[in-house]
């Protein structure tokens with residue numbers, strides 16, 4: 001066989017060079033040094049994915065890390081509101097500057113770029129996916145230990161773009177007990193496997209309510225199937241968060257940084273111990 005010219009168009013050999021998949025990873029700009037990227041996914045909307053993403057950023061920040069949230073939920077962005085951010089993002093000739101929360105979490109969301117928070121984003125999938133990619137390539141993130149990506153629900157264009165373009169090190173799946181947990185977790189786990197990204201664990205949100213009189217845990221949706229599904233899938237169930245009016249109020253009034261419960265502790269440990277993934 002003649003020597004490899006690395007021009008596969010003129011050669012039919014089935015060699016390692018031909019089979020090497022082309023990386024679609026987008027490089028960071030010269031002003032960004034993001035060390036780990038954690039994607040937060042859910043099967044459907046409204047299960048508390050943005051809440052969990054925000055808490056991950058707030059609590060890792062409280063532990064002394066520099067943290068950021070990339071709001072990839074372009075058509076339903078809720079991160080700025082949860083952090084009580086009203087100002088808009090500014091740009092320099094080098095790129096867009098993230099907005100910093102009160103405790104120093106760096107944020108980028110389409111709502112920080114729109115003139116009015118209530119303006120709808122009526123864009124086609126390719127434009128939406130392109131915007132998410134730009135949030136990675138064109139935002140001047142600076143030094144970030146942990147970036148949390150708030151994904152839109154499901155397994156559409158944007159999750160695919162994020163998993164292909166960003167160096168995601170781990171995935172946290174958020175579910176609620178009334179979801180079709182088995183199917184949703186399996187779908188997310190399969191997607192992660194296809195992308196070769198480890199699932200760090202599951203967070204079940206809205207699992208229980210604390211009785212206001214005696215503190216006893218009440219499970220309004222009955223016995224949760226999440227633990228069983230987690231076991232079957234070999235994914236750790238890291239936390240079960242209650243329905244808590246105080247948390248709802250912290251989200252609605254933009255003061256999530258005041259959150260002061262220990263429910264997320266195992267999730268934070270899993271994230272902090274997540275190894276850096278070797279990217280293909």
Ligand SMILES: Nc1ncnc2c1ncn2[C@@H]1O[C@H](COP(=O)(O)OP(=O)(O)OP(=O)(O)O)[C@@H](O)[C@H]1O
Nearest residue numbers: 045046047048049050051206242243244247248251
């Ligand atoms: N454990 C909880 N206790 C009380 N309220 C909660 C809890 N989790 C979420 N909520 C409230 O439910 C609403 C939806 O939460 P959130 O925006 O985090 O969901 P989401 O999965 O990101 O939704 P979407 O996909 O539509 O963005 C918010 O108003 C939030 O305050």
